[in-house]
Amino acid sequence: MFRLLFKTVVVLMLVFFIGNYLIYLKTGQMPLRDMRERMGNDWLVDLRELFSPDQLAADAKQAVKNVSDKVSEPEPVAPTKVYKWTDANGQVHFGDRPAVSDAEQIEVDTRNVISAPEETVSVIDQQGAATEAGAQESALDKARAAAEAMRQRVQQQEQAN
Structure with missing residues (x-):
């Protein structure tokens, strides 16, 4: 001890x-x-x-x-419009603009959402050319473009290895 x-x-x-x-x-x-x-x-x-x-x-x-x-202190709640519709194949789609006339507007709880900054971002499209994405492009389009750019980057890294 x-x-x-x-x-x-x-x-x-x-x-x-x-x-x-x-x-x-x-x-x-x-x-x-x-x-x-x-x-x-x-x-x-x-x-x-x-x-x-x-x-x-x-x-x-x-x-x-x-x-x-x-x-x-309450967080400011941003009004968000999201539309939901079903296509001819029965697949459900969501978007910030209605693609069909019978799209249903739904409410989204945005209290715990982190928003991307509203800046001009360089995004790589499917042909590999850089395009400028600004505030006029919807958030859904930005997310799709970012996912595509990430997929292409992963493919490039896999090919390099």
């Missing part, structure tokens, strides 16, 4: 002193000496004030208040 305690103390001291030496090598400052100089003679009093139960409780209340303020 004594050996285990002794080994533990030795390892902790080695970690502590090696850590201080590494900090010295990185910054050129001695952490132990600087800490003693910063704290002065009343370092124990300062340490007690820093970790007093009242200060810890005040810090915890402030942290809870910050988190609750962020959580209680």
Whole structure:
């Protein structure tokens, strides 16, 4: 038991002193000496004030208040129009524009959705030519183009290997 305690103390001291030496090598400052100089003679009093139960409780209340303020703020919900229709083969399709006249508009919950930025993006089409996709192109078209570009990139990587 004594050996285990002794080994533990030795390892902790080695970690502590090696850590201080590494900090010295990185910054050129001695952490132990600087800490003693910063704290002065009343370092124990300062340490007690820093970790007093009242200060810890005040810090915890402030942290809870910050988190609750962020959580209680409602996220803006963007109106999203999505249309659903069934083709002649019985396959169900979704899109942001109705492709047929009997397309049904459905509601989509967008609270946990991450939207892509509305920037001009260079996308590779099926012929391999780069085209400019802007805000006029629908999000669904952008997603399809990105999926196609990803598929082509995977094919290129497989051919290279």
